[in-house]
Structure formats: C-alpha cells, structure tokens
Amino acid sequence: MDWLTARVISKRDETPRVRSIVFDCPMWKGHMAGQHVDIRLTAEDGYQAQRSYSIASSPEDDHLILTIERLQDGEVSPYLFDELAPGDELEMRGPIGRHFAWTPETVGPLMMIAGGSGVVPFRAMLRHRRANHVVTPARLVYSARTIRDVIYREELDDIEGPEGTEVVLVLTRAQPDGWKGFDRRIDAEILSEVTWAPGDKPKTYVCGPTAFVETVANCLVDLGHEPESIKTERFGPTG
Amino acid sequence: MAIISRGFIGRRPEVDPSRLPPGQYVAHDFPVLSAGPTPRISLDKWRFEMTGLIDAPRSWSWDEFNALPSETVTLDIHCVTKWSKLDTTWTGVSVDTLLEGVVTEATHIMASSYGGYTTNLPLADVMGGRAWVATAYDKQLLHPEHGGPARLLVPHLYFWKSAKWVRGIELLAQDQRGFWERNGYHDYGDPWREQRYWGD
Numbered sequence: 001m002d003w004l005t006a007r008v009i010s011k012r013d014e015t016p017r018v019r020s021i022v023f024d025c026p027m028w029k030g031h032m033a034g035q036h037v038d039i040r041l042t043a044e045d046g047y048q049a050q051r052s053y054s055i056a057s058s059p060e061d062d063h064l065i066l067t068i069e070r071l072q073d074g075e076v077s078p079y080l081f082d083e084l085a086p087g088d089e090l091e092m093r094g095p096i097g098r099h100f101a102w103t104p105e106t107v108g109p110l111m112m113i114a115g116g117s118g119v120v121p122f123r124a125m126l127r128h129r130r131a132n133h134v135v136t137p138a139r140l141v142y143s144a145r146t147i148r149d150v151i152y153r154e155e156l157d158d159i160e161g162p163e164g165t166e167v168v169l170v171l172t173r174a175q176p177d178g179w180k181g182f183d184r185r186i187d188a189e190i191l192s193e194v195t196w197a198p199g200d201k202p203k204t205y206v207c208g209p210t211a212f213v214e215t216v217a218n219c220l221v222d223l224g225h226e227p228e229s230i231k232t233e234r235f236g237p238t239g
Numbered sequence: 240m241a242i243i244s245r246g247f248i249g250r251r252p253e254v255d256p257s258r259l260p261p262g263q264y265v266a267h268d269f270p271v272l273s274a275g276p277t278p279r280i281s282l283d284k285w286r287f288e289m290t291g292l293i294d295a296p297r298s299w300s301w302d303e304f305n306a307l308p309s310e311t312v313t314l315d316i317h318c319v320t321k322w323s324k325l326d327t328t329w330t331g332v333s334v335d336t337l338l339e340g341v342v343t344e345a346t347h348i349m350a351s352s353y354g355g356y357t358t359n360l361p362l363a364d365v366m367g368g369r370a371w372v373a374t375a376y377d378k379q380l381l382h383p384e385h386g387g388p389a390r391l392l393v394p395h396l397y398f399w400k401s402a403k404w405v406r407g408i409e410l411l412a413q414d415q416r417g418f419w420e421r422n423g424y425h426d427y428g429d430p431w432r433e434q435r436y437w438g439d
Contacts, residue, residue, distance in 0.1 A: 041247045042247070079244065079246070099274050
C-alpha cells in the first residue's frame, strides 16, 4: 500500500486534549466508515515514526479528518496536536481495517459503544448513516470523564433525533449540575438498559481503551449477545 | 522521498536499533488487540487438533498437551499496529514436537482459534524451531486477554500470525487467507520487510 501526501488544511479544538485535523489528500481513494489510516512522520535526520488513527470523516465528506488525543507521553500525538500547522504535509496510507467497518447495507440496529477518543470512528459511521438516509435505528453510548471531555459535543446534539439516532452520554468523573444521565463507569446494568436485546440482532461496535473494551465486550456476552455480533477496536496507552 | 516534518524530533529507541523492524516502536506495556470479545474456554473441553493433509489427525487434551516436552524461550515480538516488545519470555510446545513423524504434502497451514479467528502461514515457517504453541507468558499461565489458555507463537512474523486462543492447525495443499488476511492484511507478514497490508 502506497504512502500518500496529505496536506493540513485546518485544525480545530474538540476538547482541551483533543484536536481534529482536516487534511487534503488528493490521491485518497475513499474509505468505509470505521476504518483507520497510518501516518508517518520523518525527522530532519531521517528518523521515522508511524502511528494509526481512526478516520473521523464520512466517506462522502470533502476532506479526510483525523481526531487526535494528545497523549502525555506520546511520541507522535503531541507533535500532531501542538506543532503540525495548516500547510504542512505528512505521509499517510490507508484505508486500513475492513473488519471494524460499517456500511449502509449492514443489517440490524447499529449499536456503538465508545470510551473516550474511541468515539472517533463512530462519528464517521453516524455521518455516513445520515448521508445515506439509513432508517434502521442507531444508538451511540459514549463514556467520557466530564462534559468538557465530550468530543463532537455540538455535532452529537445535532445528530440526535432524526432517522432514529440516539446518543447516550455517560460521564464518569464529574457531571454538570442537574445531570440526569449515567454518572459511573459503564457496567452490566447500564448496558442492559441502553443496548438492544440480543433478539433484536444489533450489530455492536465497541471502541476505546483496552480495559474499557474488555469490560463492555464481556458484559455484552454475559447479557446474551452472540460474540460474533460484537466487533472491537482497542487502543493501548502507548502512542 | 520522505516528507520532513520540521520540528519533529521523535523518540529514538533506547535499544539496539537493529532489533526494531521499520516503523516499529518499543512498547513497555503489553497492548491487547483482537477483533471481538475474549472467548471463554474451559480447560476440560479444550483440545488442540492437527487436521487436514495428514496421514492421521492428531488431538491433545489440556492434560495431554501439558505432558508434552516444553521449551521456555525469550524473544522479540512485533505487532502490525507498530508496537514491538523485546525480550518476552514464553513457555510452550514447539510446533516441531507436534509435527514429529507427520507425513504430509502440505505447503501451508491455517491456524484456527476458539472464537472463530483464523490465520494462514507457510508450513516451513512453523517448523525448524521458529514456532510454538505457548501456554505461559513470563512463567505465568497465559492470561485470556493475551490468548490463553494457548496461543500460537511465531515471532518472526507480525504478531497477528500468532493466533490467540488457538485450537488447531489444519495442513493445507495451498495457501488460503485467514481472518485479517481477508481484511486487508498481508498474506505473509514479515516485519523486517514491513509487509503490513495487501500490496506491501
């Protein structure tokens, strides 16, 4: 798979620790919602580092968007977050990962469960779904520490409602005054309340840190969901 | 010609660079990657089976498998998602031991796992002391998240070839694609030639 040149068009703040980067990548051949890319940075002495990032944009969007969480001890993400500026170029290749992908032809309700920046591929799925006027129900359950840590907050507010899309926020560390939603880490009880019954044959996607994905996937199997109906994407603390 | 990222310094590996394949970095934790939930496998029912192009299929129960001669090896592993982990210690049964005396015309194998995962490899790559079925990591029973009760261990290829929760090996007359290989990943997966994806 060839490395392509991608040029930064703009950057925007999503949360204090998360930024989206909008790229122009003329040779990009398209992707499915849920896939990711590899990016490669080269230092002046030739040293190179590569990392994978989920694609935040829908296949129909004009530009490719990556949403990057700045990891404190990261090698690549602090550079992307702090230094990379509009007009800069870097190498990118993809799309990668045909397993954790959703297409409008997918049968059954779409259940998305995100921890932290695990919400990124689901933004692509939600936008793709809306662009294709898909009417099977979709539900995003999204666990973040605080309301300030919710990525795409306005867009998620906006996307809720039409075409049977629901967004359920779970705020684990602090909640705004008057918060009526879930206020603890996702557990079996929350999942039994917010997921469809196994008999409804949902297609479930879980993305987030390893411990989050393990917990959620195990609880879903306990609740009677077929392991084959659950797709997982995990990321570790390195990066 | 690579694009230089002005101001990007990066973190040079603190190990002998010749131990790190291109595009990899050293991980100090042990990341977990799998396509679905961790399968639940009861040791009473666990079996390891060798099937396909073989004069007589072979099968071991957990106790039988653990009675086989085992080896403890320390080696480096390389995941296609870019992390490498150096000097990892595993205990398991060499695939040479499992294949001892087998008469076959097979050229490839398909490893299959509890939970439905599969991965393909040339038969030669799991012979000659280069592959194991590991049941312990760091002298401890292999944790389910990392593939326990048993996983294939083929450290000279990207780590998705080291199938977690392995339940058997099928001997094949020709190459067929496994799970990730059908989903865009390279058929062979040599980290030193950076064979990550189709076309690499």
